[in-house]
Amino acid sequence: MQSDVSSxxxxxVEDYWDIAFGFLSALIAYYFHLxxxxxxxxxxxxxxxVALSVTVSEVAEILAERLGEPYGSFVLTFSxxxxxxxxxxxxxxxxxxEASEQTLQTVKSGIISAVIVDMNVLLGLxxxxxxxxxxxxxxxxxxxxxxxxxxxxxxxxxLVPSLLAFTPDGKNNLFKASIIISFMLFAYYIIIYVFQTKxxxxxxxxxxxxxxxxxxxxxxLDSQEEHEDSYIFEKFPNWANLIxxxxxxxxxxxxxxxxxxxxxEVFDALGIxxxxxxxxxxxxxxxxxxxxxxxxxxxxQIQRVVNIAMGASTVSILITVPxxxxxxxxxxxxxxxxxxxLQIGALLLTVILAWKTTDNGETNYIEGVSHLMFFACFAVIxxxx
Numbered sequence: 001m002q003s004d005v006s007s008x009x010x011x012x013v014e015d016y017w018d019i020a021f022g023f024l025s026a027l028i029a030y031y032f033h034l035x036x037x038x039x040x041x042x043x044x045x046x047x048x049x050v051a052l053s054v055t056v057s058e059v060a061e062i063l064a065e066r067l068g069e070p071y072g073s074f075v076l077t078f079s080x081x082x083x084x085x086x087x088x089x090x091x092x093x094x095x096x097x098e099a100s101e102q103t104l105q106t107v108k109s110g111i112i113s114a115v116i117v118d119m120n121v122l123l124g125l126x127x128x129x130x131x132x133x134x135x136x137x138x139x140x141x142x143x144x145x146x147x148x149x150x151x152x153x154x155x156x157x158x159l160v161p162s163l164l165a166f167t168p169d170g171k172n173n174l175f176k177a178s179i180i181i182s183f184m185l186f187a188y189y190i191i192i193y194v195f196q197t198k199x200x201x202x203x204x205x206x207x208x209x210x211x212x213x214x215x216x217x218x219x220x221l222d223s224q225e226e227h228e229d230s231y232i233f234e235k236f237p238n239w240a241n242l243i244x245x246x247x248x249x250x251x252x253x254x255x256x257x258x259x260x261x262x263x264x265e266v267f268d269a270l271g272i273x274x275x276x277x278x279x280x281x282x283x284x285x286x287x288x289x290x291x292x293x294x295x296x297x298x299x300x301q302i303q304r305v306v307n308i309a310m311g312a313s314t315v316s317i318l319i320t321v322p323x324x325x326x327x328x329x330x331x332x333x334x335x336x337x338x339x340x341x342l343q344i345g346a347l348l349l350t351v352i353l354a355w356k357t358t359d360n361g362e363t364n365y366i367e368g369v370s371h372l373m374f375f376a377c378f379a380v381i382x383x384x385x
Contacts (some may be wrong), residue, residue, distance in 0.1 A: 109278020124371025
């Protein structure tokens with residue numbers, strides 16, 4: 001009996017630690033914010049954002065399993081990108097009606113870093129862990145081929161305003177070019193959405209079933225599913241889970257505003273440049289997806305990993321960029337898409353690396369290590385650039 005009580009308590013903690021820790025961190029962050037303790041406010045606000053974003057990703061994963069692919073990955077990526085947009089928008093508007101050059105560079109770094117983290121840390125760590133467990137894992141090669149093509153073209157599109165900045169009249173045309181590119185990116189996404197959900201949905205579905213999940217089903221030992229049945233969000237209908245996601249994202253938005261207000265004071269005090277600040281922000285926003293991807297890799301669901309990593313990266317460019325351009329325009333902030341050489345170069349090289357490591361439909365741990373090594377190199381340059 002005591003063993004059952006102890007087991008139930010462990011299950012309860014495992015299920016709801018993120019919600020409890022998230023709301024507790026929110027209250028502590030708010031308290032320190034009122035008393036002007038910038039360091040502690042930043043730490044606890046970031047902790048709240050990560051913890052509640054984990055909850056958002058878990059609820060989104062429940063919806064994803066009910067909807068199936070490719071709609072499932074859409075729910076996961078959009079829930080994560082919503083947090084990214086809110087966080088970057090709060091940083092963009094933290095200074096009021098006018099954003100400093102440091103703020104603008106931090107937001108631009110955050111946009112590119114989100115893709116770098118998704119494609120190298122998330123994909124790399126998941127592939128590495130999955131490779132150690134299963135030697136090789138198979139996914140639909142059409143998925144990675146399509147996504148890397150989309151990401152390569154998206155990176156080229158972001159390069160256009162950056163190149164215009166070096167032309168004789170480029171500074172005057174930079175804002176106009178940024179708006180045009182934003183519209184083009186959004187239109188590109190609409191076409192991709194039709195391609196992914198209507199005409200070529202089979203490109204994004206797994207061609208190999210998970211060996212772990214198949215074994216569990218055969219032996220009727222899927223204790224994870226039995227455990228998840230007691231999770232409150234498993235019992236909710238889809239509309240209730242959607243409301244829960246929006247409610248949690250609302251709280252994350254409040255914490256993002258507090259984080260944006262105090263984090264720059266901390267970054268300045270510690271001598272953290274815009275590139276490294278953007279990378280830290282990207283890691284905070286991507287962390288829930290990372291947890292989901294690692295779980296999928298352990299279950300031999302590498303297709304889910306590829307869909308999350310590349311899908312989130314695609315949405316990070318094609319949705320986040322137009323959204324931030326629109327929001328900055330509404331707030332009278334002169335936000336443009338003139339990314340620096342490091343950001344565009346790292347983005348293009350990441351896409352090329354992802355194409356090389358996933359184009360044959362199989363992954364192994366050395367490919368995961370390669371992505372992690374690339375990220376380590378990028379982090380060093382971002383810190384010292």
